[in-house]
Amino acid sequence: MAVLAAAAGGALSPPAAAEGETPPGRAPGRVEFPTHCLAPQEAGLPPADGPTTARITVDDPEPGVGDTVTVTYQVLGTPAVNPLPVDLPADVLTPTGRVVLGGAQSGEVTVVGARRNDPVTAGGTLPAVTMTGTFTVTAPGEITLAPGAYTLHTSHLSDLDTTCAADVPAEPGPARDPAPGTDPAGTPGPTPATPPVPAPATLPVSERVTASPLPTANLRSVWLGGASGKPGATLQVTGAGFVPGASVTVAGRAGAAETTDRVTAQADELGVVLAELPVTDRATTAVVAYEGGAWSATGGSGPAAYTVIEVTPVPPDARKVTAVVEPGALGMTQEGEAVTLGAVPYGDGGAAAGRIGTVTVKDARGGPAGWSLIGKVTDFTGTGAGGTAVHIPGASLSWTPVCAAAAGSPSACTPGSAGTVGPDGAVLASTPDAALVGGTFTLDAALTLRVPPYTPPGAYTAVLTLTLS
Known part of the structure; x- marks a missing residue:
């Protein structure tokens, strides 16, 4: 167990339980759904209704619990139009949106895109956009991903938002758009219209991932x-x-x-x-x-x-010699008692980096069972103004493990995947089962804590626990 220290200078709505398969003749992940797009109030345009063609892809379709998955949401076609009576120049369109999770894990993934577009004529249809975001896998099983609402923000002459959502029955619930009187960047502006919240079981599934559980410790x-x-x-x-x-x-x-x-x-x-x-x-x-x-x-x-021990006759004037190799234990030692991460500036936030320190695992059991070393981390806790507690989620800590076996070790050491540690845990390193295993292994991991901008200055501590089994 080690103590981690770092120095630092929207609510989720109920998800739509997406179901459905890819229609014949469509590319995998490509779906189409009726959409209601509200033009900005200043434009004086009526709502635009029509199909949105979308596609969702992920970088890892078979993640493990605790892994971070990158999601790409492409709007390939939209009924939304240029809200201005003049042509839109290139690179003034910024898209944002949501991907709805269902199945084994619920919630929403916020996705954003770069300000990039070809010119659009007055009254012309807005172009295709690509948005990306990430989420951490928190439960094993099949997780579905469905396209949610998206906003197309234009910044030519004035800041205008066109909001689009699935044209389906709405269910009661709080609005999930920016606060009234602000644009997505948080600056004063016109109050955007609020798209309806899709009812469950209405959004088409565009992608599925299957998450595997963390290995469990064997205490036998x-x-x-x-x-x-x-x-x-x-x-x-x-x-x-x-x-x-x-x-x-x-x-x-x-x-x-x-x-x-x-x-x-x-x-x-x-x-x-x-x-x-x-x-x-x-x-x-x-x-x-x-x-x-x-x-x-x-x-x-x-x-x-x-x-x-065989019982065999011993010839006269002879002696029988027996040597026994006694089994040892599986154990672990760790260098140092605390880990100190680098400082980040107040206001900017950023990555606080460090290392967990050398961990040595010695396997002298002499049997066929391999081992696994799993790490879990609590939330980082500090003190803000007035003595109030401030937290940085443990899921903000990620690592890149390394592992090496000493010369002569029968087993090969495999480092865990780079990614989030968090309270659910992640594998630091492991060795496989084999006819005869054992050896001495040196482990370490580069740590990165993502500190949000304007986190109150002070020291933040968490507890990292390593479990060997």
């Missing part, structure tokens, strides 16, 4: 009453961390395969298992315990090393 463990014995000796086996009342198999192992030595026992109300295993198979070199039909790194414990 097994201890042996002895490290060796003669063929047929009864071995006392103790297991802990199992599901209370579960039937647990205790079995011998030879490499990655089980031997003929096997018994079953029931875990008590505390998840503890006590078993007596007769070891008769001379091939047995370890003992495992597990729930279900087969051992796995997530549902079992061990292997704990065991040696069957």
Whole structure:
């Protein structure tokens, strides 16, 4: 566990539960829906009704919980028209919009586009636009993405907003547009019209992603009453961390395969298992315990090393020599007790950078189970004016992990994906299951905390917890 410190100088409406498939002959992700566009009041134009053709794409269709997904919302065709009685010059159109999440995760993604357009004649249809934004995956399963309302802001002669939304029945709820009397940049201007809020199950699904859950820690463990014995000796086996009342198999192992030595026992109300295993198979070199039909790194414990000592006649004037390699443990050490991130200027905000410090993992178990190291971080807390608490969300912290195995280590170390850490956690590094694993591994990660502009000056701290399993 480490303490992170950084120095620093719109509400979501209920989502539309989007359903539907891509119509035949359409490009994947391309959808069309009826749209009602409100021209700015100053233009004196009637509303424009017609179809919007849109497409949503993502940079990662199979993210993990905690990953950041980049969303691209393209409006390929719109009924909205130039709100001015004169031609619009190039590069005066700025689009903003929302992408509605449904399925396993609800909410909205705010997307924005660059001020870029070809010239538009007076009364001409406004051109296609592209907007991007990001969201953090918070739940496993299928997440749907549907095109929501969008605003086309023109800044020629005056600042004008044309707002477009799906032309569907509205449901009660607060308006989600800028405050009255402001434009999207927050400067005084005319009050924009408010588009209707689409009712659930009305927006067409344009994209789907399938999120995988974080790996869960396996807290099961097994201890042996002895490290060796003669063929047929009864071995006392103790297991802990199992599901209370579960039937647990205790079995011998030879490499990655089980031997003929096997018994079953029931875990008590505390998840503890006590078993007596007769070891008769001379091939047995370890003992495992597990729930279900087969051992796995997530549902079992061990292997704990065991040696069957052969009883063979020793010739006169000879001595038998036996060497035993005893298994060790899986452990972790971390350099330092605190992590200090760089400072960012008040008003500008920006990225506070740093590193978690060297983490060393030593795996001396001598079995087939790999390991995984997961990090989670709390919100950053500081003190504002008048002693009020100020928070920077833990999801604002991201990392880029690195991992290296020491020479001679049987296992290869894989760093986790670069992305958000947050309170839900992310994988720092891991090693796979194999016939024989182990080694010494050095881990680190570059940290970046995104500090919003005008965050009250002061020190902000959070707790980063690393869990090895």
